[in-house]
Amino acid sequence: MKYWLVKSEPEIFSINDLEKSKNKTTCWDGVRNYQARNYMRDEMKIGDPVLFYHSNCEVPAVVGVCEVVKEGYPDFTAFDPKDVHYDPKSKKEEPTWVMADIKLVKKFSKPVTLNEIKSKRSLCKIPLVQMGNRLSVMPVGKEEYEEIISMSLL
């Protein structure tokens, strides 16, 4: 089992939007980065825990936990010319882009802010705080995952 962190801009899709979604589940579409795609295609498995992170907003923070409920499958938004994520290079017979479905497990009563994460020595190695990391899907170590969970309970 692997642990993950996904980023979303709350202005576009927040954890509250996820909570309101059918079955509290959403497809993680629109990822147009090869490394992030490879993670979803090759390594994300059903049942993997996923931290949900709000980026590019007033208080960047991990705001809840999800789990993977559907493993990598073609991102159909790439086939739709009207979709903002349309990619003419992705063919139905040979999709370039892949997504997974995630379901909300728990919204943190207390979000774990980027500041708090940065202030922990034990968390200084997670990809999120390493400079210039702009991946929207990234792996997190088990210990780091558990540390963030425990920080949300304080």
Add this chain to the structure above:
DNA sequence: GCCAACGTTGGC
């Protein structure tokens, strides 16, 4: 295959 220009992300 190099590399400059450009676009995007995201913290601040």
Add this chain to the structure above:
DNA sequence: GCCAACGTTGGC
């Protein structure tokens, strides 16, 4: 809104 850090593109 600024800017640093990347990823991508395209000329050569």
